[in-house]
Amino acid sequence: MTASEAATVRTANGEDGDGTNGAGPVVRVEGLRKSFGTNLVLDGVDVTVAAGEVLVIIGRSGSGKSTLLRCINLLEPIDEGRILLEGDEITRKGVDVSRVRQRIGMVFQQFNLFPHLTAIDNVTLAARKIRKLSREQAEQRARELLKTVGLEEKADQHPHQLSGGQQQRVAIARALMMEPHVMLFDEVTSALDPELVGEVLIVMRDLARIGMTMLVVTHEMQFAREVGDRLVFMDEGRIVEEGAPADVLDNPSDERTRRFLRRTLQLPESLEELTVNEEGVEE
Amino acid sequence: MILATYDLWAFVSENREELLDGLLNTLKVSAFAIAGAFVIGLALGAARAHRIPVVSQLTAIYVEVIRNTPILVQIFFIFYALPQLGIVFDQFTVAWLSVMIWGGAFNSENFRAGFQAVAYRYREAGYALGFAPFSTFVNVTLPIGGRIALPSSINTYISVLKNTSLMYVIGYAELTTTSLNISNLTLQTTESLTMLAIVYLTLVWSLSALIRLLESRLALPESR
Ligand SMILES: Nc1ncnc2c1ncn2[C@@H]1O[C@H](COP(=O)(O)OP(=O)(O)OP(=O)(O)O)[C@@H](O)[C@H]1O
Ligand SMILES: [Mg+2]
Numbered sequence: 001m002t003a004s005e006a007a008t009v010r011t012a013n014g015e016d017g018d019g020t021n022g023a024g025p026v027v028r029v030e031g032l033r034k035s036f037g038t039n040l041v042l043d044g045v046d047v048t049v050a051a052g053e054v055l056v057i058i059g060r061s062g063s064g065k066s067t068l069l070r071c072i073n074l075l076e077p078i079d080e081g082r083i084l085l086e087g088d089e090i091t092r093k094g095v096d097v098s099r100v101r102q103r104i105g106m107v108f109q110q111f112n113l114f115p116h117l118t119a120i121d122n123v124t125l126a127a128r129k130i131r132k133l134s135r136e137q138a139e140q141r142a143r144e145l146l147k148t149v150g151l152e153e154k155a156d157q158h159p160h161q162l163s164g165g166q167q168q169r170v171a172i173a174r175a176l177m178m179e180p181h182v183m184l185f186d187e188v189t190s191a192l193d194p195e196l197v198g199e200v201l202i203v204m205r206d207l208a209r210i211g212m213t214m215l216v217v218t219h220e221m222q223f224a225r226e227v228g229d230r231l232v233f234m235d236e237g238r239i240v241e242e243g244a245p246a247d248v249l250d251n252p253s254d255e256r257t258r259r260f261l262r263r264t265l266q267l268p269e270s271l272e273e274l275t276v277n278e279e280g281v282e283e
Numbered sequence: 284m285i286l287a288t289y290d291l292w293a294f295v296s297e298n299r300e301e302l303l304d305g306l307l308n309t310l311k312v313s314a315f316a317i318a319g320a321f322v323i324g325l326a327l328g329a330a331r332a333h334r335i336p337v338v339s340q341l342t343a344i345y346v347e348v349i350r351n352t353p354i355l356v357q358i359f360f361i362f363y364a365l366p367q368l369g370i371v372f373d374q375f376t377v378a379w380l381s382v383m384i385w386g387g388a389f390n391s392e393n394f395r396a397g398f399q400a401v402a403y404r405y406r407e408a409g410y411a412l413g414f415a416p417f418s419t420f421v422n423v424t425l426p427i428g429g430r431i432a433l434p435s436s437i438n439t440y441i442s443v444l445k446n447t448s449l450m451y452v453i454g455y456a457e458l459t460t461t462s463l464n465i466s467n468l469t470l471q472t473t474e475s476l477t478m479l480a481i482v483y484l485t486l487v488w489s490l491s492a493l494i495r496l497l498e499s500r501l502a503l504p505e506s507r
């Protein structure tokens with residue numbers, strides 16, 4: 001991404017306008033609790049993300065990472081606590097849910113591009129229907145965004161004609177088209193073949209560099225280290241460890257974090273030394 | 284001997300004005316009924332797929348009743364029973380109304396299945412972009428699910444067209460009634476039935492060709 005392309009994304013970001021960014025945190029989650037039936041999935045989560053910050057969220061399967069992101073985007077009702085977006089409590093009654101979601105961009109593990117639309121129509125659809133941009137305006141902006149994700153040539157392809165990595169980059173452009181103030185990424189590289197992971201992570205790195213506020217659930221530890229400003233480790237619906245990515249990854253202070261990192265082979269032990277039992281990697 | 288007197292062309296040309304009127308009536312009734320079945324199917328299919336309270340339960344009852352009773356009974360009900368309740372329709376209205384109600388029930392199932400086949404993750408992507416629930420239906424569920432429902436709804440429209448011939452039982456002068464009434468007098472039964480078979484085949488083939496054309500332009504790209 002060149003500097004001028006970066007600038008176009010930044011102005012799209014709304015940071016030049018309303019002055020809400022830069023002041024308080026962009027996202028603030030307080031005492032969030034959430035159950036599915038009797039299954040307590042989020043058990044008092046507190047987390048704050050400042051403007052321009054990249055928060056990386058790691059944790060075992062089922063620890064509530066996706067649910068946390070989905071609650072922030074109001075895709076799941078919460079049981080207790082509150083969530084603030086740029087100072088507004090978005091979990092209060094009577095909030096205009098769709099308008100809140102327009103300020104939040106979300107990218108999913110399965111891309112979820114609309115199969116009946118070309119790449120560029122996927123990117124422009126919401127801007128034309130919700131922001132009421134004309135087709136020309138929307139397409140011009142969409143082509144800029146497709147260029148920043150390296151896909152200007154693929155504008156007229158349908159999703160099934162694109163690789164997973166390309167689809168995911170279109171999905172990122174689609175989210176950016178709504179000029180979100182914060183982006184949520186939920187394991188966006190987990191469904192990709194290994195050789196396609198890098199192209200998506202590089203787009204995300206560029207987005208971080210130009211000051212996008214991001215919450216990133218990922219298993220990509222190199223990305224966490226190099227792009228993340230802060231890392232939280234979740235276990236059983238709670239944040240059990242938090243800190244600078246390199247500190248947490250190299251010197252986990254919590255036993256659960258240490259066990260997770262060992263099981264995902266992120267600790268510096270040699271594979272030679274590890275054995276398994278019915279629980280997985282033996283301690 | 285029968286073969287010796289068989290003259291399809293004579294039957295058609297001698298009665299062409301009446302037969303043409305009959306054909307026109309068949310087309311009119313079919314057009315009304317198919318348009319209505321489309322609207323009913325879309326609206327009620329959407330209501331059922333999204334479990335809209337009350338409407339969705341009423342639709343379920345409607346579909347059960349229509350699917351599990353003979354269409355002849357339905358036609359007779361509208362033509363003979365409703366007037367006893369003070370609701371009287373002319374023959375033309377009974378004709379399109381009865382096949383529309385029949386087609387609408389089947390079509391609401393077609394659309395329900397189509398909408399339900401749209402993976403939730405697409406709708407969720409719509410919500411995440413900031414679409415309100417109804418806009419998500421219009422911009423995401425409808426274009427994807429509508430395409431999925433298209434082949435089965437085509438079959439329903441074809442059945443609607445063929446079922447207009449049942450208006451024989453109420454004496455409405457669509458093509459079948461007209462042709463059979465003529466041959467009852469002239470005893471050209473074989474000619475009459477041959478002509479009917481040819482015309483219905485042509486109509487159904489044209490209708491499906493038309494809709495198939497539409498389908499190929501609309502089909503989800505990966506299944507093209
Ligand atoms: N819609 C739902 N209904 C019922 N239970 C759910 C639902 N969504 C999630 N859960 C449950 O909530 C728990 C946390 O799920 P979540 O998807 O947040 O975990 P995760 O940390 O994202 O895991 P993964 O790494 O596998 O994506 C799991 O036990 C899951 O089964
Ligand atoms: Mg998850």
